[in-house]
Amino acid sequence: MLSSPPSPARRPEEPGSYFLAADVGGTHARVGLARNVRDQGGACPVELLHREDYVCADWPGLGDILVDFVARLAATPWRDNAPTACVLACPGYVQGDQVVNRNLPWPVVSISQMQAQLGMADLTVMNDFEALAHAVPYVQPAEMRPLMTxxxxxxxxxxxxxxxxxxxxxxxxxxxxxxxxxxxxxxxxxxxxxxxxxxxxxxxxxxxxxxxxxxxxxxxxxxxxxxxxxxxxxxxxxxxxxxxxxxxxxxxxxxxxxxxxxxxxxxxxxxxxxxxxxxxxxxxxxxxxxxxxxxxxxxxxxxxxxxxxxxxxxxxxxxxxxxxxxPVHIISHGDLGVLGAACWLEGRAARA
Missing domain, CATH: 3.40.367.20 (Hexokinase; domain 1)
Structure with missing residues (x-):
């Protein structure tokens, strides 16, 4: 697991803070570590620092994937930057404590269980294509392949x-x-x-x-x-x-x-x-x-x-x-779901 940060943990909306963002589909889960860079003047308010891909069916639960990702951060330059929050972009919808979607390989996806596994109270679930939409402002024209102009x-x-x-x-x-x-x-x-x-x-x-x-x-x-x-x-x-x-x-x-x-x-x-x-x-x-x-x-x-x-x-x-x-264009999904989820989390305070 990650060691404690050298300074008090920041909220994910604050400049320089680190957080987890994941794009979870029925087949693959893409998990990334992101940080807020809004104060650095870039077009995108977040930066993806590290990402791992997982085959969902190979893991007993989504929480296990997230715990493994955090453990892998120990071998990266960001091992001392503890994430303060997590946002999950998932298909389906939230009902009570559970994420409901028949395409996910797990019979139950419990939000409280994932919070306990990560030791992180600030865990939010959002729709996967909602997250993708939040990344659209940062898609470059060259990354769009026209189907109809x-x-x-x-x-x-x-x-x-x-x-x-x-x-x-x-x-x-x-x-x-x-x-x-x-x-x-x-x-x-x-x-x-x-x-x-x-x-x-x-x-x-x-x-x-x-x-x-x-x-x-x-x-x-x-x-x-x-x-x-x-x-x-x-x-x-x-x-x-x-x-x-x-x-x-x-x-x-x-x-x-x-x-x-x-x-x-x-x-x-x-x-x-x-x-x-x-x-x-x-x-x-x-x-x-x-x-x-x-x-x-x-x-x-x-x-x-x-x-x-x-x-x-x-x-x-x-x-x-x-x-x-x-106009109709094709875009490569790639990191866009992770990026969009991270952008949503970074901008949460402003929306509130």
């Missing part, structure tokens, strides 16, 4: 609300709304909106996905597990026995043209993603743009560029002229 966009984005969304183990979404003195970030549970079909084939797929259930959430198709469900549903409709076992298998088979069912599944995935991104743009009036993140997209980026994403994004009747002015 708009004449009104400058530096990659245009003026107005922005939606950050993306498929991974689940489907995340947050909105960035213009405000004063700073934009406001709105976390959402848009992944649980009902999936909508736009073609007869998609209606058939939706019937297979639904079974006896009246509600099929968007996440059932637009996520890693969702891609696998699409493949299995399409195989059923083709009268074939599905043989691929993982989302990665489906992606690889589609990209290499080894399976017609997998190729149709990936095409359907991209088309549904375009439709849903347009729905969110309409819902939030996202004139500023749509930013696509998530673990799946970098692997299929070239395929997505040539897919029906654009056609389906613009296929919204009278809203098409509005959507033509909405």
């Amino acid at each position: 708009a004449q009104s966009a400058t530096g990659g984005l245009a003026a107005g609300p922005i939606v950050v969304m993306g498929p991974g183990t689940g489907l995340g979404c947050a909105a960035i709304l213009p405000g004063s003195p700073a934009p406001q970030v709105l976390p959402t549970e848009a992944a649980h909106v009902a999936l909508a079909a736009s073609t007869p084939r998609e209606l058939d797929i939706l019937r297979v996905l639904a079974g006896d259930d009246l509600h099929v959430p968007v996440e059932s198709a637009l996520s890693g597990p969702g891609l696998l469900r699409l493949y299995r549903a399409i195989s059923t409709l083709r009268g074939e026995t599905p043989t691929l076992q993982t989302p990665a298998d489906v992606t690889a088979s589609a990209l290499e043209r080894r399976s017609d069912a997998a190729l149709e599944a990936l095409n359907t995935f991209c088309a549904l993603l375009g439709s849903f991104a347009a729905d969110l743009a309409a819902l939030y009036g996202a004139q500023g743009g749509i930013l696509l993140a998530g673990g799946i997209l970098p692997k299929i980026e070239a395929f997505l560029q040539q897919s029906e994403f654009r056609k389906r994004f613009l296929h919204k009747g009278v809203l098409s002229p509005f959507l033509e002015r909405v």
